[in-house]
Structure formats: structure tokens, C-alpha cells
Amino acid sequence: MIKTIAKPAEKKVTGCGECRSTCQSACKTSCTVGNQSCERITREQKIEKK
Amino acid sequence: MVHVFSYHDKRYIYDTGSGALHECDDKTARYLKGEPVEISDEELKETLEAIEGLKREGLFDAPETEARPIKSNEVKALCLHVSHDCNLRCRYCFADEGAYHSVREVMSFETAKAAIDFLLRESGNRKVLEVDFFGGEPLMNIDVVKRTVYYAKEEGEKLGKRFLFTTTTNGLLLDDETIAFFNEEMENVVLSLDGRKEVHDAVRKTVNGKGSFDAVIGKIKKFVKARGDKHYYVRGTFTAKNLDFSKDVLFLADNGFDSISLEPVVTDIPDLQIREEHLPAIEAEYEKLCDEYVKREAEGDPFLFFHFHIDLEGGPCLSKRVSACGAGNEYFSVVPNGDIYPCHQFAGDKAWRMGNVFEGKLDGALRKKFAESCLFTRKKCGGCFAKFICSGGCSANNYHYSGDIDEPYAMTCAMMKKRVECAMHVLAERKSREKS
Numbered sequence: 001m002i003k004t005i006a007k008p009a010e011k012k013v014t015g016c017g018e019c020r021s022t023c024q025s026a027c028k029t030s031c032t033v034g035n036q037s038c039e040r041i042t043r044e045q046k047i048e049k050k
Numbered sequence: 051m052v053h054v055f056s057y058h059d060k061r062y063i064y065d066t067g068s069g070a071l072h073e074c075d076d077k078t079a080r081y082l083k084g085e086p087v088e089i090s091d092e093e094l095k096e097t098l099e100a101i102e103g104l105k106r107e108g109l110f111d112a113p114e115t116e117a118r119p120i121k122s123n124e125v126k127a128l129c130l131h132v133s134h135d136c137n138l139r140c141r142y143c144f145a146d147e148g149a150y151h152s153v154r155e156v157m158s159f160e161t162a163k164a165a166i167d168f169l170l171r172e173s174g175n176r177k178v179l180e181v182d183f184f185g186g187e188p189l190m191n192i193d194v195v196k197r198t199v200y201y202a203k204e205e206g207e208k209l210g211k212r213f214l215f216t217t218t219t220n221g222l223l224l225d226d227e228t229i230a231f232f233n234e235e236m237e238n239v240v241l242s243l244d245g246r247k248e249v250h251d252a253v254r255k256t257v258n259g260k261g262s263f264d265a266v267i268g269k270i271k272k273f274v275k276a277r278g279d280k281h282y283y284v285r286g287t288f289t290a291k292n293l294d295f296s297k298d299v300l301f302l303a304d305n306g307f308d309s310i311s312l313e314p315v316v317t318d319i320p321d322l323q324i325r326e327e328h329l330p331a332i333e334a335e336y337e338k339l340c341d342e343y344v345k346r347e348a349e350g351d352p353f354l355f356f357h358f359h360i361d362l363e364g365g366p367c368l369s370k371r372v373s374a375c376g377a378g379n380e381y382f383s384v385v386p387n388g389d390i391y392p393c394h395q396f397a398g399d400k401a402w403r404m405g406n407v408f409e410g411k412l413d414g415a416l417r418k419k420f421a422e423s424c425l426f427t428r429k430k431c432g433g434c435f436a437k438f439i440c441s442g443g444c445s446a447n448n449y450h451y452s453g454d455i456d457e458p459y460a461m462t463c464a465m466m467k468k469r470v471e472c473a474m475h476v477l478a479e480r481k482s483r484e485k486s
Binding site (some may be wrong): 001002003004005006007008009011014015016017018019020021022023032033034035036037039041042045 | 381443
């Protein structure tokens, strides 16, 4: 049995560089890109919700 | 590459190339790991078909070759060390209790203004810029913080650019006026609090050598209450003295803080330093925290623990994931005299000085070194399942422990991997609840 829990959203753009600087989040010692979100996807989702 | 791992009785498959997470049964997990397993022909056929299906969807053993680091010379963010002085004397402070191995001083508005001008000038077409007020203790220079915010907003507006501000503070000087200013202007506020009073007081001392817990807890609570739904983090540090740190995270949650980060200490002070022999206890503690975290979410009493949040669906693209943190290329620290360093953790080490905001130019060789540093220059990361999540770790930590920004430190890696597995379990449990 294998069931998919999560898969990445289909992204039309990669490497746009809109994402925030990684070290500007919580910890300033071990912040990681994996804890971040894609700014563009987040923005598009907000627009869709509206 | 696929990573098969267990969390209690759950078995998970994380596909490094695609970032997909799957759950499987124990037999499938054993089969994929090449362990001895009794599996019938029918079961094997079913498993292989499922794998082939996922491969066709690009969700199993997906290729990693498409990832290329982001190439940009645009500066996105500055960490402004507005105060190289502090009103606390925390034993583990990487910044030499605020002085950064130099004189105690604060940044003038002229220097802060020059730093903002530098950021605006070097930011190219980027519309959103980030400035973090850092120290020492930035509230010891709050007037410069305020003037800098107003100046940046005014100048940014002229160029069609917007600023996101963050302040990192120990909370000791928080008053009503500062709380109101922060809630008006700061996109994020990071407040330092280590957890239980005895844990906090053992390391976070006042100038007079007394514990600072009682002096800050009320102020931080007041701030968070006034913060509403705006971003903040209560951020602590754990050391070898509190390897039972899940109690500190839960203490913070029980005190009404719902956005929490607790980081392993970076120090070589013998009684505080985290060493290899502590690793089994730390891993067990992350699991203990993860179990309680999942339980509280299920009971409708959730809080956010920074390291248990991993966005596998809307997270960064692979290009960002291989580009590392951006220190020394898109993110810099500026110290009170205007000197520029790759990030706050390099500040004060003259070997890493990259320029000065009044000179307006950066050391080309050093910037090239940081710009080229990415997951692919971190050779040890090649076979690691977590590489697209941690991007090879913190350049400064790598340098301080291994002498090379591209050489990851094994202890940091081990803790990171455990946190990532816990985060994936949290996600799986959440998804399962949502479905049911």
C-alpha cells in the first residue's frame, strides 16, 4: 500500500527570485528554505480566494 | 532518491526530487529499504504497480537534474545592527554579549540611512525589500529604529518599493509606545525567551548577573496580547543544560504563545555546548514534542513550532531550494560603523568584511564566493534526503564548525533530519484528520 500525502503544487514559474530572504524568519541560526513558502503561489492563492 | 523512514508505527516515503510525501505499509517500507521481508507475489505486484504509477506522475524517484540555483545580483534584505550593546549578558550569546568582539556602540541615523540607500540602490527591480533590526538589543537605539523605518518607507515609495521590517528583541525595554510602534510598522517581531524560568535564568542574565525571566515575561505577554493576528515568534535557545527542551516549548505554548521557535545553541562553552553524545536524547525529545504537537492539533489547541512547519505543497521552487540562504549575495548585515558582512553571524570578523555602506561597493571576490555557494558546492549534501529542504544549512554555522561555508556540520545535519521527519509526520497526521 502506498498513498500520497502531499505533492508540490504545479508551478509555472521557477527561479523568479520573489521569495523572501531565508534568514529573515524566526530563528536567525537554522532557518531553512523548507520552512518558507513561495511568494508567488501565496499571492496567487490570495487573489483566487478573493 | 527516495527516503523511507518510520515514525512510531507509521512508514513514510519522501521523494527528494519531487518533494512528494507518501505513506506506506511496513512490508513496502522494508522492501524499499532492501530489508528482509515476507511478501507475496500479489503484494509485490501491487507495490511495483503503485511505484510505477507514481513514477509516471513524477512523484517517485523523480529526477533532480532540473534544479539550478537562482542567479541574481539584486540585494533583497539587510540586517541592521542598530545596537552593538545589550542590556543582558546571555552566556551563550554568539555576539559576545552584544559587543561583537569590539566596542559597545550604537548605529547613528546617518549610517542607517546610508544602509537603506545602499539597499534601495542595489535592489534592482525587486519591489519588496526586507530590513531586520538586530543587535545586541535594538531597543537600546529605538529612536534610530523609528527614524530608519520612516525614512525607508518614504524613499521606497518614491521608487515603488515596499519594505517589510522585523525586529529581534529580548523584550526588556518593551513599553506601550514601542508596542504600538511595532504593531504599526513591524511585519514580524522575534522575542527571545528560552522557556521555563529556571532554564531561562540559568543563561539569560542581566548585567548584574541575575536571571531576566521575571523582568521580561510580563512584557512579552503584553506585547503578544496586543499583537493580534500579526506575525511574531517567541524564540528560544536550548543548550546541553536543558536537553528536555520539549518542556520549554510546551511551557511557552501553555503561557499563551502560539508561534514558537527553539533553536539548538551554537557555542563552544563546555557546559552549554551540544555534543554528539547528546544526539539520541535530542532526537527523542523532538519526537516527544512532535507527539504532543500532533495531539494538541487534533484536540483543537494548536500552536506553531517553526521547525515542524514544512510546506511541501506551496513551498519554494527547486531553484530556491538549491540556492541556499542568500547570505553574502542577496542578504547582508550592516554593523554600527557601516561595515558590511555576509550575515549577522559573520559580523565583527574582519576576514569577512565585504565593504561599507558609505563606500557603496562590495568585495567582489567574497560576494562571488557566496553567490556561487549553493547546494551543489556542498558536496556532502549530495546523498542527503533533506537537501532540498535545508539547502546545505547555514553558511555561518558551517564555517564556524567546519572552517568552510560549504562544509556542513554533522550534528546540525542530524538534528535537521530529525526535525524534517517530525514535520512530515505532523503534515501526514493533519492531512489524515482533514480527510476524515
